[in-house]
Amino acid sequence: SKIDIGFTLEQARDYMMSRLTSIPQPFAGYFHFLPPHHPYNTSKEFFNTFNNDGFEPIRKPVDIFAIDERENLQALRRAYDEFVLYCDDEFERLYNSLEKSGLLQNTWLVLTSDHGEMFERGIDGHTSDVLYQPVVRVPMMIFEPGRIEGMDIYGHTSAVDVLPTLAHVTGEPTPDWTEGVVLPP
Numbered sequence: 001s002k003i004d005i006g007f008t009l010e011q012a013r014d015y016m017m018s019r020l021t022s023i024p025q026p027f028a029g030y031f032h033f034l035p036p037h038h039p040y041n042t043s044k045e046f047f048n049t050f051n052n053d054g055f056e057p058i059r060k061p062v063d064i065f066a067i068d069e070r071e072n073l074q075a076l077r078r079a080y081d082e083f084v085l086y087c088d089d090e091f092e093r094l095y096n097s098l099e100k101s102g103l104l105q106n107t108w109l110v111l112t113s114d115h116g117e118m119f120e121r122g123i124d125g126h127t128s129d130v131l132y133q134p135v136v137r138v139p140m141m142i143f144e145p146g147r148i149e150g151m152d153i154y155g156h157t158s159a160v161d162v163l164p165t166l167a168h169v170t171g172e173p174t175p176d177w178t179e180g181v182v183l184p185p
Helices: 011-022 068-099 159-169
Strands: 109-112 140-143
Touching: 011 068, 068 109, 109 159, 140 159
Parallel strands: none
Antiparallel strands: 109 140
């Protein structure tokens, strides 16, 4: 069955840019995008990008609490990877739009995720309360205004560190109720 998600990433990006370029500054914004979550409906530009690419996922033991979905492993992995590629492309377009508009000159931009997928363990989506690597090792990128070169931080971080870090870089006090710490450097 086809699920209507109500908007495309392109529409969300365009709407966000129209609002960001028209509101008074300074401002704080939080924008949560559901993708890449099920259903993995990529754009036609990326459909079948990974079809017959020869990738063979590592066979891992099925989690004892999982419903084994591995008979569809190749199809699930391909659809997920194509959807992630679509999301990456839209983030690049958003970044380029922010840069072209001049907003990146004074904007801290954070990209992170809530979890990865564990198809190889027989887990599809939020069906298990497990802590395998795809759940605890998620991407987080922080784009600092004016920074030209990337900087890799290999220490342990957490999503709860985003709030105190952004408070710190904007000269605001860290709220007493937050659990996080200011991220390096």
